[in-house]
Amino acid sequence: MPNEVKIECPKCSWEPDGQPHWQCSCGTVWNTFDTAGRCPSCKKQWKHTCCPTDPGGCGQWSLHLDWYKNLDKWLEKEIEAVKQEVMV
Ligand SMILES: [Zn+2]
Numbered sequence: 001m002p003n004e005v006k007i008e009c010p011k012c013s014w015e016p017d018g019q020p021h022w023q024c025s026c027g028t029v030w031n032t033f034d035t036a037g038r039c040p041s042c043k044k045q046w047k048h049t050c051c052p053t054d055p056g057g058c059g060q061w062s063l064h065l066d067w068y069k070n071l072d073k074w075l076e077k078e079i080e081a082v083k084q085e086v087m088v
């Protein structure tokens with residue numbers, strides 16, 4: 001993933017620390033940003049992600065995609081790159 005893409009809580013700007021702070025309804029505990037919100041065990045896709053309070057988050061739920069900052073810019077660049085490849 002490009003450096004410009006930053007992951008942080010849209011509500012309080014807490015940044016995930018790579019630790020498994022999320023628990024699925026099936027009991028699996030994992031780092032949801034490793035899998036873009038999908039449980040590695042039961043494959044449930046979580047559209048919303050809770051900001052974990054233990055490591056300093058605010059405890060509020062936000063759309064998983066809203067956690068990714070600059071993703072739009074990155075996507076734009078990728079699309080531009082693809083367009084250019086197609087034209088060449
Ligand atoms: Zn699960």
Ligand SMILES: [Zn+2]
Nearest residue numbers: 009012051058
């Ligand atoms: Zn938060």
